[in-house]
Amino acid sequence: MSAYSIGEIATMTQLSVPTIRYYDKEGLIPGLAKNEAGVRCFSDDNLAALQMIECLKTAGMSIKDIRQFMAWNVEGDKTLATRLAFFNQLHATVLDQMAALQRTLDTVEFKQRYYGQAVADGTEKYVKAGKKAPGNVRQEA
Amino acid sequence: MSAYSIGEIATMTQLSVPTIRYYDKEGLIPGLAKNEAGVRCFSDDNLAALQMIECLKTAGMSIKDIRQFMAWNVEGDKTLATRLAFFNQLHATVLDQMAALQRTLDTVEFKQRYYGQAVADGTEKYVKAGKKAPGNVRQEA
DNA sequence: CTACCCCCTAAAGCACACTTTAGGTCAAGA
DNA sequence: TCTTGACCTAAAGTGTGCTTTAGGGGGTAG
Structure with a gap:
């Protein structure tokens, strides 16, 4: 309109x-x-x-592949199955990307904890070694 | 080792x-x-x-930014706070990317249903118009 | 009338992240 | 000894996705 x-x-x-x-x-x-x-x-x-x-x-698609998809749209009903297959494939790809991004997020969160501890200690060496800084030992309850 | x-x-x-x-x-x-x-x-x-x-x-970072991060690593304890801030920032951008990817996934899943129906109908026009295909009308129970 | 703003095309330019090419070193096996 | 294969450097080439430049049209507000 x-x-x-x-x-x-x-x-x-x-x-x-x-x-x-x-x-x-x-x-x-x-x-x-x-x-x-x-x-x-x-x-x-x-x-x-x-x-x-x-x-x-x-979703990470190239111009070329987007052009192909748009061309299928123009072709009408005869490309319906092709377009369905396209989205089925894309769905799998996007799930893969989400999984990769989740792994990245896990790493980032680990590093946030790591550097959070290191900043609190004032040095990386204790957290690198898996130890607590001398002045920061947590007392048991 | x-x-x-x-x-x-x-x-x-x-x-x-x-x-x-x-x-x-x-x-x-x-x-x-x-x-x-x-x-x-x-x-x-x-x-x-x-x-x-x-x-x-x-996470989408450029070579240049990765180089900067690696350089901070080499500089030792004096860049700890910088590196913590770096990962805090990165955490936010990764969350944004996950949200964008989720919106894309939603669209893709909508399209899967759309084309699933269109392929079943043999044409896009009924689903485009929000109608059921004549031969595919679902009977009420 | 003229200045400004939004629109146009064609073509060149650019940033990025590799990849490829060309030419060379060195160690081990046939 | 010769060949093979893994390594090296420097430099040029490639593909992608825009962005910028240069030159121009046309309508409207002052």
Whole structure:
């Protein structure tokens, strides 16, 4: 229904204007119309495409693969199974990434405890050795 | 204790030999020794550095920032508070990334249901319109 | 009228993280 | 002895994803 200028779309998506033009040039925004003067007029569908791009980029996809997905969309019902397979595959990939990120988070939290102790001790050597600093021995209750 | 060749380290870390040399050249492996012939001899600490690099890269850090962190390590106890702050900051960014990835996962799962229905219908148009396909209307109990 | 702002294209430029190439050393096995 | 294979350096090359530059159009507010 509505139509937006590239500047409005940039504000809405938090992308730069040149980035949106680049995505268009790369074929990532199917059906994007231009008026007589050559000015891009974005529809709600075009906006949805950009939001999908953001999602796919977060999942680590390349421009090339996003273009392929957008091309399947344009092809209509005959690519439905392909697109389902695409999302099934993507689901697995995203789960892998979450697992990797969780391992990273575990390491970071370990390091927070490690350096928390080291800062309290004023030195790394006790915590490195798995010991308590002399002045910081905790008394048993 | 142990020392490893670059080839062994490549196998252990799943990195390519040139990548490990590149990391060394970039100053990401502090204290990496070479023998008289100029051949790199990796210690367990050097291996640990490479594992830390993997962790930091998963968190999205650049070579430059990883180098900075490794440099703080070399500086000893006087950078403890800096390193604690570094991991506190990193913790926040990793949580942000997990949240973004979770939103992506939600979208992907929505699309899996969407295309699952569309494939069942043989067309996208009913699910697009929020309708059931004519032959697939579910009977009430 | 002219200045400003938003829009356009084409093309060059850039940052990053490797990878590849070219040429060389050295030790061990056939 | 010769070949093979693992190591080395320096430097050039590559792919990706933008960003920047240069030059221009057009509508509106002062």
